Amino acid sequence: MGLGAILGESLIFEEGRLINGSYADYAIPRAFNTPNIKTVFVETTDPIGPYGAKGSGEIPLLAIGPAVTNAIHHAIRVRLTSAPHTPDQVLEAIRQRNGHSLSAGSVTRNPRRWWSEAVRQLYPLGLQATLRRVSKAWRPHEIAATIETVHQPETKPDILGLLEMYGDAAPLAGGTDILVLETQGLPVPRVLIKLTDCEALAGIRERDDGSLELGATVTLAELAESSIAGPALQATALQIATPQIRQVATVGGNLCQAKRCWFFRSGMDCYKRSGPIRPCYAITGDHRFYHAVQDAHRCQAITPSDLATTLIALDATMMIERSADQRRLPVQQLYCGPGEVILSGSEVITSISIPALARARKTIYRKFSLWEGAFAIVTICVSASFSSQGIVQEIRIALGGVSAKPYREIRLEKMLKGRKIDGKTIDHCVVSWLRRTHPLAHNHWKAFATANVLRRAYLTCTRANSNERRHTSAGEWSGLRCERGHQ
Numbered sequence: 001m002g003l004g005a006i007l008g009e010s011l012i013f014e015e016g017r018l019i020n021g022s023y024a025d026y027a028i029p030r031a032f033n034t035p036n037i038k039t040v041f042v043e044t045t046d047p048i049g050p051y052g053a054k055g056s057g058e059i060p061l062l063a064i065g066p067a068v069t070n071a072i073h074h075a076i077r078v079r080l081t082s083a084p085h086t087p088d089q090v091l092e093a094i095r096q097r098n099g100h101s102l103s104a105g106s107v108t109r110n111p112r113r114w115w116s117e118a119v120r121q122l123y124p125l126g127l128q129a130t131l132r133r134v135s136k137a138w139r140p141h142e143i144a145a146t147i148e149t150v151h152q153p154e155t156k157p158d159i160l161g162l163l164e165m166y167g168d169a170a171p172l173a174g175g176t177d178i179l180v181l182e183t184q185g186l187p188v189p190r191v192l193i194k195l196t197d198c199e200a201l202a203g204i205r206e207r208d209d210g211s212l213e214l215g216a217t218v219t220l221a222e223l224a225e226s227s228i229a230g231p232a233l234q235a236t237a238l239q240i241a242t243p244q245i246r247q248v249a250t251v252g253g254n255l256c257q258a259k260r261c262w263f264f265r266s267g268m269d270c271y272k273r274s275g276p277i278r279p280c281y282a283i284t285g286d287h288r289f290y291h292a293v294q295d296a297h298r299c300q301a302i303t304p305s306d307l308a309t310t311l312i313a314l315d316a317t318m319m320i321e322r323s324a325d326q327r328r329l330p331v332q333q334l335y336c337g338p339g340e341v342i343l344s345g346s347e348v349i350t351s352i353s354i355p356a357l358a359r360a361r362k363t364i365y366r367k368f369s370l371w372e373g374a375f376a377i378v379t380i381c382v383s384a385s386f387s388s389q390g391i392v393q394e395i396r397i398a399l400g401g402v403s404a405k406p407y408r409e410i411r412l413e414k415m416l417k418g419r420k421i422d423g424k425t426i427d428h429c430v431v432s433w434l435r436r437t438h439p440l441a442h443n444h445w446k447a448f449a450t451a452n453v454l455r456r457a458y459l460t461c462t463r464a465n466s467n468e469r470r471h472t473s474a475g476e477w478s479g480l481r482c483e484r485g486h487q
Helices: 002-007 058-076 087-097 111-136 156-166 178-183 220-225 231-238 251-256 306-313 356-360 410-416 423-435 444-470
Strands: 149-151 170-172 191-194 204-206 212-215 317-321 326-330 335-337 348-354 362-369 376-386 392-400
Touching: 002 058, 058 087, 087 444, 156 191, 156 348, 220 231, 220 251, 231 306, 231 362, 231 376, 251 306, 251 348, 306 362, 306 376, 306 392, 362 444, 376 444, 392 410, 392 444, 410 423, 423 444
Parallel strands: 149 191, 170 191
Antiparallel strands: 204 212, 212 348, 317 326, 317 348, 362 376, 376 392
């Protein structure tokens, strides 16, 4: 309780409405974060307490906050004076101590951002209030979102036929997101088509050419435990949600989950929830953790899929099918907005393929979040192959959580390809990326945090390559066992 209070717990309000009222957003310590607890029974009674009970938690609870504050001061030589001590507080304190600017990105050097920046500046000066006032006079008829029917076909043709028949039906896998949308009053289809009874959409298979195929209904737990999936995919799956959710959440479902913006989810009449003339509450509200620092426009939300970042770095493609035809598409092209996919009502993702060449590259995945299993503040995946001299031959850098859609950093890839990566080169790349960010007023810290994670991912990847070249007989790198010659 004491650690939760000092490290994250706080109620966040916007216009009188609680916006982090679910445990998906409220930063309470999870079971994984809980230290070992020993219970000691003291066999005496308190004559004042009910039935002789006595309170013993409150007094030691008071010491936890000061202890953590002192520990942070001991580590960074800065004393924080307000609770909770969240990552943005700590990073800003370090930068202030070192005399560094708290501003990331450059608006003046990028004319394409002038319009976006002008709109942001106008929001607190009356634009947001005007949009709210105008939108109240135009409220379309709202239809209550209710799931009425769930079909349970067992074959792929039956699934595709039902999707084509209903038109507005949606596939149902683990249900960890779509069922939550209904409770939050967000649009859901009347008809759901359950996918998990179809064996054709399940399983993890290694093809003869060395490529890997993931069925869309493979659960995250199965992916994490698979010996042929590779360390990068295993590490990604293990850092998504809780063990209980990973037992039912699927690969396809993780890719297609809706945005997690807490304004959107908590019932605010925002731009994405209630129509184009509504404001985006993230611009003036609490946007420290789960909103974009790059290339955001009307909506500042991000795509929450952790798995998409790794799959993009691994050049993964997905098979999209409907009753009439099928098409194969790179995972990066799946998204048309924050947590919004290009699939039509009659289409469904049936499998994801990862080529053999991508699997042979060294791949590092990193996630930064508020607690174990939380939605990501940022995800980064670096996948690279090196020559015997340590020269980068191929490299993919994918980022999630910093923009509306996960994407490949093509510019950084071009800067690094054909070179031997050292600390100076990495610092140059990180600074180049920082200059292209466009944070909101209170998430500049997130751009710097992303730069730090990016730098560490680069270094880990290059060290892994060096260790492999020095210890090729061991078959290990970065503490992970090689599987059939892959990373």
